[in-house]
Amino acid sequence: MSIPTEPVGSIPRPRALQEALGEHAQGRLSEGKLTELQQRATVDTLARLEALGCPVLVDGEQSKPSFATYPVAGLATLDPHGVTLPFADGHVRQLPHLTEGPFRYQVRADSYLRDARRHTGRPLKQAVIAPSALSLLYPADAIDGYSREAFLSDLADEAEADIRGCLEAGAHVVQLDFTEGRLALKLDPGGALLDGFIALNNEVLGRFDEADRARIGVHTCPGGDLDSTHSLDVDYAGLLPKLFQLKAGNFYVQLASEPDPERVLGIIAEHLPPGVRVFVGVTDPIDPRVETPEEVRDRVLLAARHLPVEQLGTCDDCGFSPFADDTSTSRDVAFAKIDARVRGTALAAEALGL
Template sequence: MSACMSIPTEPIGSIPRPRPLQEALAEHAQGRLPDSELALLQEQATADTISRLEKIGSPVLVDGEQAKPSFVTYPLAGLSTLAPDGAVIPFADGHTRQLPRLTAGPFRYQVHAEKFLRDARRHTEAPVKQAVIAPSALSLLYPQDGIDGYSREAFLADLADEAEADIRGCLDAGAHVVQLDFTEGRLALKLDPSGGVLDDFVATNNRVLDRFDDSERARLGVHTCPGGDHDSTHSLDVDYAELLPKLFQLHVGNFYVQLASEPDPERVLRIIAEHLRPGIRVFVGVTDPIDPAVETPEQVRDRILLAARHIPVDQLGTCDDCGFSPFADDTSTSRDVAFAKIEARVKGTALASAELGL
């Protein structure tokens, strides 16, 4: 690594929405606010998010998912062939999130992430990262008892085509990197400790990832975490050692791994080191969005120096553990706290880079 380079650092995706946008989303859901007024507030929030990230020196920007209903359901907005009684995701604090259920085929994305990327890039010349939902998550839309006239294999074929188009559109629109959100990976081991569901998820994702060449996969990444919603998780109690070997079977050039909230981060780092292969970069989480305490740059630095004992610095990056507000109605973390944590990550990464002589 060149002496003029430092350890790369990137956000994961979502940033808490400003209060006026939160209020507008509630009014819009009740039919009291026109689409055009909501869209204007979302655009203003996107511009503000990008401006604040630039001011704190973030080398890679995101739109903060200000215009997404959630990190997982954005492709479904306006899809008429859905019922509300899909898969339920339980969180440790007792609350749940429920996915919709597909009722008929063919399955088609109604919204592609390229739209969010192009909107964001209008506000900056800096590199912009785009998060997309992993096809494995959307595979949960298909009901266990099937759909008359639309087989699961036909659905998975359509899903692969749609997911490829979602990713490729972002690459073509100039994304710095396209990150697949794979929070369901760790959850899969809670639902099925045998690992069969996780194997299916990995195969579903690689079915799409294998459609890209090596140069494209260098700009693709996968994010894993135990969920983060209303300051709770859905799978932090699942042993990372069961997930990580299979996670690294995904055919991407970048891995974004939640680490700051792990009780024994060094154990996780040893597992990562065992499965690290040439040509990939591992971004380790150095800030915990669920912890209300804002990390200091020095705390971040020390977490990175620990990681550097196990991961070669030319394969190391830093990130936040997960998004700060992956669902639009999550107000558990304030916008100011999120930006303070991001600033600590940026400054702490610079401190660690200097300490390592980069």
């Protein structure tokens, strides 16, 4: 037995693609040329991950506008001035809000998966946005003729189809990005917002059988954008007990950047359900220093002192470039950290006699 290790998702885009995204936004580059560069970046990402010996690959989200908004890219019924997400360094991301219904995805995640499958035979992971995040698209003021209840019903159907499409396309695992979980406790310390997020996500996850849920995971982190976070100051003790109520077979938990990882591991150990696997973060994407394999090994061994090794895996804390315009981490640094994760996890497995 070995310890499984997986990436979370996004990887910084090559410089040529970054420049092309800006030119395309200004109308100076055709859609076809942008798509060509995105394809090249996807092929390069898969090849570099494979060369590092990664047992599970991702396309690095090279073609996504962001981890959160890919389903609504091109949707005409959006106003750009929706919910704002403030980060600790003062920068803000803003979601759009819906102006009319019915709500339908414009892009499904299996399209990225099927494209990546053309370039590799290795196991492929596909990240999707959690329905709880997209629930923030509904405005505070109701939409005439389209109630919030009707929106949430449509959203659940669309999110189910997004996940199911990836499973049917052969995803090794489908990962729901749930970064808004920890943020919910910052926005509403009383917990009602988080409870609503958990209920909505479980409404969708409950539509899958046990075999499917073994291939579904949930990722949590305090956000990671432009080398800053939006909710690292929120105590994990408020989130993790509720996180593990989600009907998923895998959990990807940011841990490397936590000030007291051993305390967090104790909380995980107390609430981890039987039969599920928790992938603990062993590299910090927003720290410019590249971890050594030995540091990663020691982080894994610490986790193994608290968690059953048969329920343990490793991951990066979060994606390296969740928004397409994030250039705060270089592509080479991201791959170096991934290399350290893979090698360090193998060292830990060896030390544990696996």
